[in-house]
Amino acid sequence: MRIGIGYDIHRLVEGRPFILGGVNIPFEKGLLGHSDGDALVHAIIDSILGALGEGNIGILFPDTEERFRGISSLELLKRVVDRFNFKLVNIDAVVICEEPKLNPYIELMRRNISEITGLPPGRISIKPRRKEGLDETGKGNAIEVMSVCLLEEVV
Ligand code: MG
Numbered sequence: 001m002r003i004g005i006g007y008d009i010h011r012l013v014e015g016r017p018f019i020l021g022g023v024n025i026p027f028e029k030g031l032l033g034h035s036d037g038d039a040l041v042h043a044i045i046d047s048i049l050g051a052l053g054e055g056n057i058g059i060l061f062p063d064t065e066e067r068f069r070g071i072s073s074l075e076l077l078k079r080v081v082d083r084f085n086f087k088l089v090n091i092d093a094v095v096i097c098e099e100p101k102l103n104p105y106i107e108l109m110r111r112n113i114s115e116i117t118g119l120p121p122g123r124i125s126i127k128p129r130r131k132e133g134l135d136e137t138g139k140g141n142a143i144e145v146m147s148v149c150l151l152e153e154v155v
Helices: 039-052 073-083 103-117
Strands: 002-014 029-031 086-096 124-129 142-153
Touching (some): 039 073, 086 103, 103 124
Antiparallel strands (some): 002 142
């Protein structure tokens, strides 16, 4: 068994889609980033890479490379799943987001991540939290995500 932790933060700006967990959520602002900016999937990827001891998302998919511009982060997750031998046991994530309300979209996010990882939705936990107006994230200027995963190595 191996455990991994991932963290990500993206600025929220106008003129960008708001994509989290592969769900395009209607909102006046979106996550800034080289890819689609999906901070939840980025944190999950980093937790898996952490558990595997295989570096981090910036090494595998550099934001300086044109071929990753605007790419779906679910596609990046798929590449990690295809490239390394492992079996996930569970994922648990906290998404710190002042607005919009994420609860209506959590099931869709779990389903998207389930489809890519093969992990049943019941083993994928995504918990939205607010920061009560504190700091930049709490003021609605960024989204932060923390994720842990447990996995078995497949020999
Ligand atoms: Mg990121």
